[in-house]
Amino acid sequence: MTPPIRAVRVWGRLADPQGHRLTAPDEDEFTMAIAALEHLGDRSAPTLHGVGRLPEVFRWGLSGALGRSVALCEHPPGAEGWKAALTEVAGAASTPSIVFGVDGPGHLLDSPGPWPGFGAAAFALDLREDPGLRERLLAWVPNGAPTIEAAQAIVDALAQPPGGRPTLDLAGWAPSTAGPGGADPEPSRHLERWAQRAVSEGAYMPEARYREGIASHWRLAADRCPRCSTVTFPVRGWCRGCGAADDLVRFELPRSGGRVEAVTTIGKGGQPTEFDPLVEFGGAYDVALVELAPGLRATLMMTDSPPGTVRAGDRIGTVLRRLYPMDGQWRYGLKAVLPAAREAPGPAPDP
Amino acid sequence: MTARVPAAIVGAGHTRFGGLADGPRALLKSVVDRARASVDRGLSGGGIDAVFLATLGFGGWQIGNASAVLAEAAGIVGVPVTRVENACASGGYALRAAADAVGSGRSKLALVVGLEKMTDVPNARRRYWLGVSGDTEWERLSGLTFAGVYGLLAARYIADHPDAREALAEVAVKNHRHGLANPNAQFRKAITREAVLAAPKVADPLGLLDCCPVSDGAAAVVIAPSDEAHRYTDTPVHIVGTGAGSDHLAVQDRPDPTHFAATRRAADEAFRHAPFDRRSLSLIEVHDCFTIAELIALEDLGFAEPGGAVRLTLDGSTARTGRWPVNVDGGLKAKGHPIGATGVSQAYEGFVQVRAQAGERQVPGAERALLHNVGGSGASATVTLLARG
Numbered sequence: 001m002t003p004p005i006r007a008v009r010v011w012g013r014l015a016d017p018q019g020h021r022l023t024a025p026d027e028d029e030f031t032m033a034i035a036a037l038e039h040l041g042d043r044s045a046p047t048l049h050g051v052g053r054l055p056e057v058f059r060w061g062l063s064g065a066l067g068r069s070v071a072l073c074e075h076p077p078g079a080e081g082w083k084a085a086l087t088e089v090a091g092a093a094s095t096p097s098i099v100f101g102v103d104g105p106g107h108l109l110d111s112p113g114p115w116p117g118f119g120a121a122a123f124a125l126d127l128r129e130d131p132g133l134r135e136r137l138l139a140w141v142p143n144g145a146p147t148i149e150a151a152q153a154i155v156d157a158l159a160q161p162p163g164g165r166p167t168l169d170l171a172g173w174a175p176s177t178a179g180p181g182g183a184d185p186e187p188s189r190h191l192e193r194w195a196q197r198a199v200s201e202g203a204y205m206p207e208a209r210y211r212e213g214i215a216s217h218w219r220l221a222a223d224r225c226p227r228c229s230t231v232t233f234p235v236r237g238w239c240r241g242c243g244a245a246d247d248l249v250r251f252e253l254p255r256s257g258g259r260v261e262a263v264t265t266i267g268k269g270g271q272p273t274e275f276d277p278l279v280e281f282g283g284a285y286d287v288a289l290v291e292l293a294p295g296l297r298a299t300l301m302m303t304d305s306p307p308g309t310v311r312a313g314d315r316i317g318t319v320l321r322r323l324y325p326m327d328g329q330w331r332y333g334l335k336a337v338l339p340a341a342r343e344a345p346g347p348a349p350d351p
Numbered sequence: 352m353t354a355r356v357p358a359a360i361v362g363a364g365h366t367r368f369g370g371l372a373d374g375p376r377a378l379l380k381s382v383v384d385r386a387r388a389s390v391d392r393g394l395s396g397g398g399i400d401a402v403f404l405a406t407l408g409f410g411g412w413q414i415g416n417a418s419a420v421l422a423e424a425a426g427i428v429g430v431p432v433t434r435v436e437n438a439c440a441s442g443g444y445a446l447r448a449a450a451d452a453v454g455s456g457r458s459k460l461a462l463v464v465g466l467e468k469m470t471d472v473p474n475a476r477r478r479y480w481l482g483v484s485g486d487t488e489w490e491r492l493s494g495l496t497f498a499g500v501y502g503l504l505a506a507r508y509i510a511d512h513p514d515a516r517e518a519l520a521e522v523a524v525k526n527h528r529h530g531l532a533n534p535n536a537q538f539r540k541a542i543t544r545e546a547v548l549a550a551p552k553v554a555d556p557l558g559l560l561d562c563c564p565v566s567d568g569a570a571a572v573v574i575a576p577s578d579e580a581h582r583y584t585d586t587p588v589h590i591v592g593t594g595a596g597s598d599h600l601a602v603q604d605r606p607d608p609t610h611f612a613a614t615r616r617a618a619d620e621a622f623r624h625a626p627f628d629r630r631s632l633s634l635i636e637v638h639d640c641f642t643i644a645e646l647i648a649l650e651d652l653g654f655a656e657p658g659g660a661v662r663l664t665l666d667g668s669t670a671r672t673g674r675w676p677v678n679v680d681g682g683l684k685a686k687g688h689p690i691g692a693t694g695v696s697q698a699y700e701g702f703v704q705v706r707a708q709a710g711e712r713q714v715p716g717a718e719r720a721l722l723h724n725v726g727g728s729g730a731s732a733t734v735t736l737l738a739r740g
C-alpha cells in the first residue's frame with residue numbers, strides 16, 4: 001500500500017539538525033516549490049494548496065513548469081494558512097492533494113533580506129489511502145511556527161501511528177539566519193543587490209517572448225513531425241525539416257542524461273551584463289553545450305558545482321532556476337547539474 | 352549569373368582603429384575624404400550616386416536612418432543611402448551590395464563605408480551591445496556572449512585536435528606581429544605565446560589575448576564599373592567574386608557546431624566563377640574575432656582539412672612570409688574590430704596590397720586577395736575575391 005503521506009521535501013536557508021540544504025544563489029521559493037513538486041511526481045491530477053506569500057509567477061508558472069494544468073488554492077502565510085489548507089485537504093476525500101509552503105521574502109525586488117526559514121516544502125496526502133488521516137488533519141493544532149518548519153513538523157506529526165497525538169512541538173527549534181557552520185547570510189544580501197539593480201543593460205526579452213519559450217526552456221519540449229520524422233527542438237510551431245505546422249507531436253526530451261559536448265568557464269569580462277553578479281559573487285561559472293538527445297543540443301549554464309569542474313563527456317541533469325531579473329520580475333530557465341550535485345543535498349525521505 | 356562581377360575598387364580610405372577622440376560624424380567625414388583623395392584622377396569624372404553604410408549602430412546612437420545622417424556628414428545629400436546590418440559581417444555584405452548595384456548598371460559610382468564607434472559607450476552598455484547580435488533565447492540566457500560561444504567552439508576544437516591550444520596562441524602572436532607594421536592598427540605591440548596562454552581567462556580556454564579589442568574606426572571604398580575604372584585610376588582592383596551565406600543563429604541548432612556553413616557557402620559561391628583558385632591567392636584576410644575563429648575559417652575556406660589549420664599556423668604558412676599570408680594587417684586581433692568597419696577594412700587592405708601600396712607590410716608581388724567576413728558566431732558570412740586588372 002502506498003503510504004498516505006508521501007515524500008516531504010524541505011529546502012531552505014536553515015541550520016536545522018537534518019542538514020537541509022542551503023539555497024543556492026539561483027534558487028528561490030518558486031524554484032524550490034517546483035523542485036519539491038517534481039520530486040513528488042504526478043499523482044492523478046492533485047489539487048495544489050500553497051501556503052505563504054506566493055509571488056506572481058505561481059499564478060501562471062506552475063503549469064508551465066510542470067507541464068500540466070494545475071488547480072492552485074492559495075492560503076495565507078503562517079499557522080492560519082496551514083490550518084486552512086489542511087482543513088480543505090481533509091474535506092477532499094476523493095482526490096489527492098499536494099500541499100506546499102513557501103516562505104521566502106516574496107519577491108526579492110520589493111522586500112529586504114536576510115530572512116529566516118527561506119525555502120519551500122511540499123508533501124502529498126491521499127485520504128483514499130488512509131481514511132483515518134482526515135481526523136488527524138482536523139485535529140492538528142496550529143502554532144506560530146514558520147512555514148518551512150511547520151511543514152516538516154506537520155509531516156512528522158501526521159506520520160505518527162494512529163492514536164499518536166498529531167500536535168507539534170517546536171519549542172526547542174530555533175530558526176537561524178546562518179547556514180550550517182555559521183555561514184554568513186551573504187548570499188541573500190548578494191541576491192538582494194542583484195535584484196535591486198536595474199538590469200537595463202541586459203538582453204531584452206519581452207515578457208511575451210519569454211512565456212512563449214517556456215515549453216522548451218522549462219520542460220525541454222520538442223515536436224516530432226509525422227511527415228518527415230524530424231524532431232524540432234526548441235519548438236517553434238513548425239517542423240524544421242519540412243516546414244509542416246500541422247499534427248506535430250509534442251513530447252519532452254529527457255531531463256537527465258544529456259551529454260556535455262563542450263564546456264567553457266566564463267570569467268570576468270566574458271559574462272553578459274545581466275550575469276555580472278554571478279561573476280562578482282562566484283568568480284566564474286560554467287556553460288555547457290549539451291547533447292540532450294541524438295542531434296539535439298542546448299547551451300545550458302551549469303549550477304551547483306564549482307566552476308571548472310564539468311568535463312566534456314559528463315552526463316548532466318537539469319533543474320529550474322533563476323536566471324536574472326527583468327522588467328521587475330525574475331526570469332527562470334533550466335540549468336544543468338552534475339548528477340552527484342543533484343542527488344547529494346538533503347535527506348530523501350520518500351518512503 | 353555573370354561570370355564576373357563587373358566592378359572595381361578605384362579608391363579606398365581608412366582611419367586609425369582604436370580608442371579615438373572623433374565621434375561617428377567626424378570619423379565618417381575623415382574616412383570619406385581619404386577615400387576620395389585616394390582616387391588617382393579624382394572623382395571629377397562622376398559623382399558618388401549611391402552610398403552603402405555598414406554599421407551596427409553600436410550603443411544605440413542613431414539606430415534609425417543612420418545612413419542619411421552619416422552621408423550628410425560627408426557632404427553627400429540627395430543620393431540613395433542604404434544601411435547594411437549583418438553584425439560583424441555588415442561590411443562584407445555592404446561591399447557585395449555595392450558591387451551588385453554597380454554590376455547591375457544602377458550605380459555608376461558607389462561608396463561603401465563601414466563605421467563603428469564603440470569606446471564612448473559606458474562599460475555595461477558596451478557589453479550589452481557586444482551581445483545584441485548573438486542568440487538571445489538560448490545562448491544569452493545560458494550566460495554566453497560571443498566570447499563564451501567561441502570558448503565552447505575552442506574547447507571542442509582542442510578536444511579534437513590536441514595541438515590546437517598552441518596554434519591559438521600562435522594566431523594571436525602572428526597577428527600582433529603583423530600589426531606592428533600597420534600604422535592604422537590598434538595594437539602595435541608584439542606578444543609571446545606564453546603571454547597569451549597566461550592571460551586571464553575570459554571564456555576558458557580563451558583568454559584576454561585570444562580576443563579582439565573594442566575599437567572605434569572607419570573604412571571606405573569607392574566602386575566603379577570595371578569598364579569605366581580607368582577613368583579614375585590606372586590600377587583599379589577588380590572584384591572578381593563575391594559569395595555570401597547564412598546559418599542558424601544559435602550554435603546549438605547547427606548540425607556541426609565547430610564549422611561555419613555560412614563561410615563554406617560564401618566561399619563556394621565566390622570561387623564558382625572566379626578566374627583563379629585558392630592556390631594562387633597572394634593574401635587572405637580572415638575574420639579572427641577570436642583566435643579560434645582564424646583556425647575554423649582556414650578550414651571552412653578550404654585551405655586545410657578539419658584540424659589542418661593547426662599545422663598551417665604552427666609551421667608559419669600563414670605568416671606574411673609564408674605560403675598563404677593571413678591577416679597581414681594584424682587582423683581583427685591586433686588591428687582592431689570596429690564592428691561595421693571590419694569588412695570594408697579588409698577591402699581596403701586588399702586594395703592597397705594589390706596596388707603595392709602597403710608599405711612595410713607589403714606582400715611582395717601581391718595580385719589576388721581573399722576577404723572573409725563573419726557575422727557573430729557564424730550566422731552570416733561573406734567572401735570577396737579581389738584581383739589586379
Ligand SMILES: [Zn+2]
Nearest residue numbers: 225228239242
Ligand atoms: Zn517535417
